[in-house]
Amino acid sequence: MVDPLETDQLAVAPDHGRQRFILDDTGFDEVPKKYRKFYRKWKGPGDSLAPNEVICPVCKVVIRSSRELRPGDRVYCMPCMSRLVVVRTEAGTLEARVAY
């Protein structure tokens, strides 16, 4: 697998055919109001990620997008100020990696 962090392919994944999501306020209060819908708390072992969500590896907050996420997408974690890139793991799940 080519690591997107080592390429120039940030945010170039095509948008066609992606599922779109309306994001509701989840009660996450660690960022200004206008950004709150883009984040939520991970609720532990019974929780699961939707296709538009990844966990921030730095601060463990769930990052949400209005689009279904795909490898190569760029996402931002405002609570810990990290810029991340979505990658697919060997297990087939999506994961975010920090892009310094």
Added chain:
Amino acid sequence: MAARSTPTSPIDIHDLDPQEFLEEVHSFEFWFQAVEGYLSGLTYGHKPDTPDTPLADVDRDRLITVLCNYCVGETAALEGASGLIAIAPNRLAKVFLSTQVADEGRHLEVFLHRLRDVGVTDPEGEVERRASRSLQLFKRRLLELVASKDWEAAIFAQNVILEALEFAVFHSHAQTADPITREVLLGVVKDERRHIGFGENELGRRLASAPHIRARIGQVKKELDHLVLDTLEETMKHIGIPRDEQDRLGRAYLESVERLGFA
């Protein structure tokens, strides 16, 4: 959790230009609106009507020791962050550190106030008496790094090592603490998210552009690791955290260090 699909949602924060994102999250305005969300209505870090449950003598004594060590850590971060403003390499880092100074000052204040709440008449004297030697040595070394104007090493010691330790310990302690201490800790953890993120990302960018600093940071890590792990073990013992949770916390502390390439 996100669920409904819909034809359109025009604005997504993740479409921001990277520089615009950095400007936004480092700003005083961002910080102000963020902390307003979770500190508004609180008094010394907790809701005014949260019941103060009585503690058994042994639990109270342990809590006092733990809070005293938290005060040492917060004082180190307060003095460290304020000293770092002068040597921060750019405006964004200077402004962010000014918000961190405010956070650290608040943390110190709420922990000292909690000590008074549980009956300590001279909190600052008690901190002097009970502070962990390892943590005091860590603080001294951190402030030496700041005084020597070594930006990367000081950011590593403070915003990566110290903040990661505090983030892990406060989060774990909050799970078993009395209601007031729990609220105070959870509020502090929300601030710590910004601090650890700033440290890891700032250092990650510096390492990417100047790989030669890696050896120096590795040396600082080697020097400070045992002080941090000793402090972690000592604090966990006072909190009464089981061994397996201690191991998990040790790993959590090491995660950010490993992401930066320091195994």
